[in-house]
Amino acid sequence: MNHLEVLEAEAIYIMREVAAECEKPVMLYSIGKDSSVMLHIALKAFYPEKPPFPFMHIDTTWKFKEMIEFRDRVAEKYGIEMLVYTNEDGVSKGINPFDHGSAYTDIMKTQALRQALNKYGFTAAFGGGRRDEEKSRAKERIFSFRNSEHGWDPKNQRPELWKLYNTRIHKGESIRVFPLSNWTEKDIWQYIERENIEIVPLYYAKPRPVVERDGNIIMVDDDRMRLMPGEKVEEKMVRFRTLGCYPLTGGVLSQADTISAIIEETLSAVTSERTSRVIDHEEAGSMERRKREGYF
Amino acid sequence: MNSLLKFITCGSVDDGKSTLIGHMLYDAKLIFADQRRALELESKVGSRNGLIDYSLLLDGLMSEREQGITIDVAYRFFTTDNRSFIVADTPGHEEYTRNMAVGASFADLAVILVDATKGVLIQTKRHTRICALMGIRHIVFAVNKMDLISYDKSRFKEIELQIKKLCLDFEFDSIYIIPVSATEGDMLTKRSDNMTWFKGDTLLSYLENVDVTDDLLKDTGFYLPVQRVCRPDRTFRGFQGQIEAGMLNKGDEVKVLPSGEVALVSEILVGDKKVNTASKGQAVTICLDREVDVSRGCVLYRNVMLSVGSLFDASILWMDDEKLVEGKNYYLKLGTKTVPSTVMKIKYKIDVNSGEHIPAGQIYKNEIARCEISVGSPVVFDEFKNNREIGCFILTDRVTNMTSACGIIRHKLRRDDNIVAYEMDITKENRSAQKGQEPFTLWFTGLSGSGKSTIANAVEKRLFAMNKHTMSLDGDNIRRGLNKNLGFKEQDRIENIRRIAEVSKLMNEAGLIVLTSFISPYAADRENARLIIGEDNFYEIYISTSLEECERRDVKGLYKKARRGEIPNFTGISGKYEEPVSPALTIDTEKISVDEAVEMIVSLVKEKLGI
Numbered sequence: 046m047n048h049l050e051v052l053e054a055e056a057i058y059i060m061r062e063v064a065a066e067c068e069k070p071v072m073l074y075s076i077g078k079d080s081s082v083m084l085h086i087a088l089k090a091f092y093p094e095k096p097p098f099p100f101m102h103i104d105t106t107w108k109f110k111e112m113i114e115f116r117d118r119v120a121e122k123y124g125i126e127m128l129v130y131t132n133e134d135g136v137s138k139g140i141n142p143f144d145h146g147s148a149y150t151d152i153m154k155t156q157a158l159r160q161a162l163n164k165y166g167f168t169a170a171f172g173g174g175r176r177d178e179e180k181s182r183a184k185e186r187i188f189s190f191r192n193s194e195h196g197w198d199p200k201n202q203r204p205e206l207w208k209l210y211n212t213r214i215h216k217g218e219s220i221r222v223f224p225l226s227n228w229t230e231k232d233i234w235q236y237i238e239r240e241n242i243e244i245v246p247l248y249y250a251k252p253r254p255v256v257e258r259d260g261n262i263i264m265v266d267d268d269r270m271r272l273m274p275g276e277k278v279e280e281k282m283v284r285f286r287t288l289g290c291y292p293l294t295g296g297v298l299s300q301a302d303t304i305s306a307i308i309e310e311t312l313s314a315v316t317s318e319r320t321s322r323v324i325d326h327e328e329a330g331s332m333e334r335r336k337r338e339g340y341f
Numbered sequence: 342m343n344s345l346l347k348f349i350t351c352g353s354v355d356d357g358k359s360t361l362i363g364h365m366l367y368d369a370k371l372i373f374a375d376q377r378r379a380l381e382l383e384s385k386v387g388s389r390n391g392l393i394d395y396s397l398l399l400d401g402l403m404s405e406r407e408q409g410i411t412i413d414v415a416y417r418f419f420t421t422d423n424r425s426f427i428v429a430d431t432p433g434h435e436e437y438t439r440n441m442a443v444g445a446s447f448a449d450l451a452v453i454l455v456d457a458t459k460g461v462l463i464q465t466k467r468h469t470r471i472c473a474l475m476g477i478r479h480i481v482f483a484v485n486k487m488d489l490i491s492y493d494k495s496r497f498k499e500i501e502l503q504i505k506k507l508c509l510d511f512e513f514d515s516i517y518i519i520p521v522s523a524t525e526g527d528m529l530t531k532r533s534d535n536m537t538w539f540k541g542d543t544l545l546s547y548l549e550n551v552d553v554t555d556d557l558l559k560d561t562g563f564y565l566p567v568q569r570v571c572r573p574d575r576t577f578r579g580f581q582g583q584i585e586a587g588m589l590n591k592g593d594e595v596k597v598l599p600s601g602e603v604a605l606v607s608e609i610l611v612g613d614k615k616v617n618t619a620s621k622g623q624a625v626t627i628c629l630d631r632e633v634d635v636s637r638g639c640v641l642y643r644n645v646m647l648s649v650g651s652l653f654d655a656s657i658l659w660m661d662d663e664k665l666v667e668g669k670n671y672y673l674k675l676g677t678k679t680v681p682s683t684v685m686k687i688k689y690k691i692d693v694n695s696g697e698h699i700p701a702g703q704i705y706k707n708e709i710a711r712c713e714i715s716v717g718s719p720v721v722f723d724e725f726k727n728n729r730e731i732g733c734f735i736l737t738d739r740v741t742n743m744t745s746a747c748g749i750i751r752h753k754l755r756r757d758d759n760i761v762a763y764e765m766d767i768t769k770e771n772r773s774a775q776k777g778q779e780p781f782t783l784w785f786t787g788l789s790g791s792g793k794s795t796i797a798n799a800v801e802k803r804l805f806a807m808n809k810h811t812m813s814l815d816g817d818n819i820r821r822g823l824n825k826n827l828g829f830k831e832q833d834r835i836e837n838i839r840r841i842a843e844v845s846k847l848m849n850e851a852g853l854i855v856l857t858s859f860i861s862p863y864a865a866d867r868e869n870a871r872l873i874i875g876e877d878n879f880y881e882i883y884i885s886t887s888l889e890e891c892e893r894r895d896v897k898g899l900y901k902k903a904r905r906g907e908i909p910n911f912t913g914i915s916g917k918y919e920e921p922v923s924p925a926l927t928i929d930t931e932k933i934s935v936d937e938a939v940e941m942i943v944s945l946v947k948e949k950l951g952i
Contacts, residue, residue: 046622048345048425057612057624058583061568065637065677089612090624091581094573176416183415186443202413204439204660206446206475206747209674209735213742227427229418 049236056083056224057090058208059187060171063222064090064097066212067169070222071162074100074127076112077288078244079173079225081119082233085242086224087171088123099126101170103161105153106131107142107290109266115245130161142292143271150293159195162219169212169220177229187226193217230286234311238304248307250284250299261295286311346548347427349414349444351472352454353464354433357485359415361454361523362430363395365545366419368530395523413437414444423549433464438707439660441468442747445475446733449553452481452544457490457520461503467693469507470709474656474749476729478514479553483544488522492535510696517547562644563587563595566676566721566731569637571626579610579626580635582677585730586645588620589627597633598640598721599649604629638678640721640731647723647731648753652685652715657748658707661738665704671736671745673716681717681826682736688712713754717826718836725749772852776810779949780849782874783942786861786921787884788913789899790891792930793858796884799939801856807950812848814841815858829910835866842870849878862912864919880945883924888913890931 046054063070072087074080087096102116120127132140135152142149162170176183186205191197203211214220225233237244254265256276263270264285265278270292272278283296284307301307350358415430429444445451451472455465472480482504490496497520504518519528520539527533530545542550564586571579589595593606608628609619619625627641640647659665665684673682689698690710704710714736725732736746773780783800785793794815804811820827824840827833838861845855861867871879891913892900903911910916921927926945928938943950 051345051622053612054583054622054624058568061581061624062677065569066679091571092610092613092626093577093579094571177418180415183417184413199413202440204443204744204747206443206735206744207730207733209733209747211674211735211737211742211744213672213737215742227416227418229420231420 049232049239052225052228052232053086053089053236055208055227056086059210059222059224060087060090060096062208062210062212063169063171063220066210067220069165069167070098070169070171071128071165071167072096072098072100072171073158073173074102074116075173075288076102076108076116076245077173078233078237078248079175081242081244082228082236083171083173083225084119084123084125085240095123096125099128101128101130101161101165101167103154103157104129104131105149105157105290106136107153107269107292109245109247109264109288109291109294111247112245112288119243128161128165130157130164132157132160141269142290153290162195167219168214169222171222171224173225174221174223175228175230175233176226185223185226187223188212189221189223190214191219191221195219231308231311234304234308238308245288247285247288250282250302250306252280253283253296254278255281255283255296262298263294264291264296266291345425345427346450346551346553347429347448348450348452348548349429349431349441349448349472349477350452350454351431351441351444351468352433352483352485353456353459353462356433356454356456357523358433358454359430360395361452361483361485361521361529361544362417362428364523364526365529366417367395368526369419369421369545413440421545421549426548435464435467435707438467438471439658442471442475442658442660445472445477446747448477450479450481450548450551451477452483452548454523455482455484455500455504457484457486457496457500460500461507463694466507469511470691470693470696471658473511473513474658474709475747476725476733476749479551480508480513480516481544481547482516482518483523484518484520485523487520487527487536488525492520492527492533494536494538497539515551517541517551519544519547561586561728562642563589563593564640564642564645564647564728564731565589565625565627566678567635567637567639567641568677570635577628579608579628580639580641581624581626582641583624584619584621586621586728587643588618589625589643591617593643595627595629595641595643597635598642598647599719600634600639602633604631604633606630638676638720640676645723645728647721647728649719649721650753650755651717651719652713652754653722654688654711654751654754655714655734655748656709656711656751657704657736657746658709659704659746660706661743661745662706663738663741663743663745664706665710665746667702670739672739673714673720673734673736675720675722675734676731678720680720681739683715684712684736685715686713711751714748722750722753724752769850769852772850776852778809778852778854779951780852780854781878781880781946781949782845782849782855782857783880783882783946784845784861784867784870784874785856785858785882785884786867786924787886788888788891788918789860789911790894790896791884791886792928792935793860793884796882796928796930796935796938796942797856797858799935800942803939803943804854804950809854809950810852811854811856813856813858814844819844819859835863838863838866838870839873842873845870846874849874860912860918862916862918864921867921880925881921882942883921883927884930885920885927886930 132153140149140152174182186202188210190203255262256278262283282300284299284301285296301310350362352358417428419426429447431441431444453468455461484497484500501518508516519541520536521528521544527535528543530543565582565584567580568582571581591606591609595606596603606627607630609616610626611619611623667684667687670681670683672679687701688711690701690704690708692699723732732750734748735744738745785797787793797813801811801813819841824837827837841857845857848855902908903914912918926941
């Protein structure tokens, strides 16, 4: 078996363990490429059965339009149950990425996720996180336990031996499960190419209306985008290495409009993927802090 | 596509593990430019006076940075032209040994650091031992900080000798000992001008080329622990799991454990594709040509010897703050099976320094011990050295859910051979004499609603009034406690009765008179109970009230539910009741009153009661 086959088999094993042992699992679906890979593997893992759990998207209402279209189309195509949850309280208070900075992420993503998991009573949630993304993720177990407040205790992680996952939890506690823990960004792209997996077109380079802000290239996806003095919208050939809320997601200048061109670019990349995610820059340890508070 | 090597780095605190990996990645240009910039920036405020602190690439948690130590395993990924690597950087502190074991369980190879200024330390020995325990067969010893001993060849040779001596205790497939300097970069990715006397490969080049494929396992048979049964509809029934050894072809004959049934493979799916052959490591769905009893935890196998048993000898690493004592119960997970288990006996613990066996009654966190473990129902397993994936297990605390220990099976033990009854000074006779009675068991059997409990209750009141020491066992106090993990399937009902019989026997040995009120519908089970409790102490009392009458009474409304099909396997309706052939007494409550029944029973056992 080559290295992608090993990683795929590992992910399938993990998904089947969760389906067999956990009371009420859900697969978090962020619409990004990692989610596309997770969904693809989930369809394989249980075939000919449909994945025996629903999928859930936490919609901040600020995602790229193309992402939402893609999400609905994929759910329809594979006949999977797609739950969509939005923190309506945050929406009614007008929480937005321009005025509320890190509070926006907390309210519309972290809080929304907690609310959604509580609402449905999910005991285990798959996420597409990878250990190569960020330092605190690099330390996280595949089965990562959360207390009833959804907080993570990095100093006291449950030992994880061989592939004997201990899925026992008390009432109110839950597990985040990362079947792609051991994949790298390059593995993801190579797998997408090999398996011919459909991904949101935003990953491919195309002329798009963008502004430059604090060294990031931000796409103007709708008329809610507020321009700062001196900023002007220009059409540039860009693509995105990660997807999220459009005002917080930096694109990269690129000509790569095919998977193989993207792989070539990734292989020779000089910056890691998360630098294009604005929230990760703030300070050292910011990701760990958010995870302790219940971020995915 | 190149192959994947999973390895760990371990060694004592400050041996420079994180620095070693960080420096190797940096030199091999395997980190992104922004990571490199951030590293150079962070190093400026660090402890190395502005020189690059390579360990910052790996120590990711805030408290690790504060304390300058590694607490938990960090996984790093890199690819060279020759190979893909996942490296788990594990903590050196003794306190975090269990996290080191987590890394070791995941790896094919270990790089163990040895501080050249200190030589082999206890922690080096501990880590080597744990690597061996967790099944790592390839070890690299990196003798680090050679710069601090002026790259002294003779000092290196001394340490090399210490290491070779240490390794005599283990059976590693390959051992490579290499002098390096993690901070200066000697022998990491390029040869060192400071150590021209060392002729071996650089660390990176060795890791790129070392062969970790397990030759021993190449020709083994096939086995697959079943993760789940896939039943999308009536037409399809597939068994899903990962092939742990060997290969399987369509048409092959496979056996199922523990049932022992045999079937032919009618279809193999890898993911969503039909294939004719699948092999080790692949996640598959297997269909068989006939109905066999297979559920999660069963094992499909072919041409391999596996054991089914409930008692084995194992080496464990204790990881819980709560100590281990003999007789404590845990959940044991082995393969895809989880069962209740008991650590029957702690044989000894191992001195990590000398390897000596030390007698111990208790095992504390981070200690390695040898013990005997018994499981509540038979599991399929093998010795770890033969079949790794079905020879290792974890123990989980039943209250805290903590993963308390990990372990590997050394060999199977046969229950009867190995549990020797302990000679007690105080005997059943002593205990009975103290209570002034002779113990026995009244085993009431009959349909639901036949009046077993009512009569048993009346008999107990009478005995109590006679100053007898008694105990009643019924559904209420057994099903909710001791047997709450059992359902109503046939195997569960058998186990239910077996346990009740064992408990009755113990209570008889404690000198008590026991009254059990259970439907106990199977003659074989009641015979088994008679064997366990002992012919002389066992009175089978058949409450023969007819089904019609029981159903008319229907005190708990169960018959109505059963008739509506809401209770599967309900005795008398959808489950059979085997009438006793020669009970000690038969009581038909349609003809005999409760008071008369009490008189009949007391009269039956009057000799035992001394009247």
